[in-house]
Amino acid sequence: MVARPRSGHRSCHGGTSIPVRHPRTHVASVAEAGAWADVLVRHQLLHAAVLAPTGQWLVQHRPKTPVRVVAGATAMVDPAAEIQYRIRTTRNDTR
Template sequence: MARPQPGHRSRHGGIAIPTHHPRTYVPTVAEADAWADVLVRHQLLHAAVLAPTGQWLVQHRPETPVLVLDGATAVVELAAEIQHRVRTTRNHTR
């Protein structure tokens, strides 16, 4: 079995995953909009709306409070968190 690379961790003997991906660019509004659309379309978020201030209004479920995210970077980071959670949950059920 291969050892995890530095900066990676293995979970339950599974594939080593990076603990942090350094961002080499600033996400655009278009990228954040695309991710928001995918998350809503796949029902991973109830709503995600870009406000005129550049902030994003996000709601996980209809009954939960609206969160205010500060810009495109926050939306892309939320998408990464949700994707990680979905993959982790999927791997635990296999």
């Protein structure tokens, strides 16, 4: 059985569908950003991500690299969405 693209999806080479990346329709919450930070660290896509008392995130990509300051929950979630999108699109190309 071949998957058929649904509205808002694009077909890939193997016949599977990947949702087209759409801009966010809502502001990310601190809880959502925290969940994504945990996932990114657990899967070693980030070395560390810590919520500062100011609402900013301190992010370190690899050990011994500079710590970046990310302003707010949405700024923390957007890179996670980009990473997820990149992984999904490149994974299908390599299969």
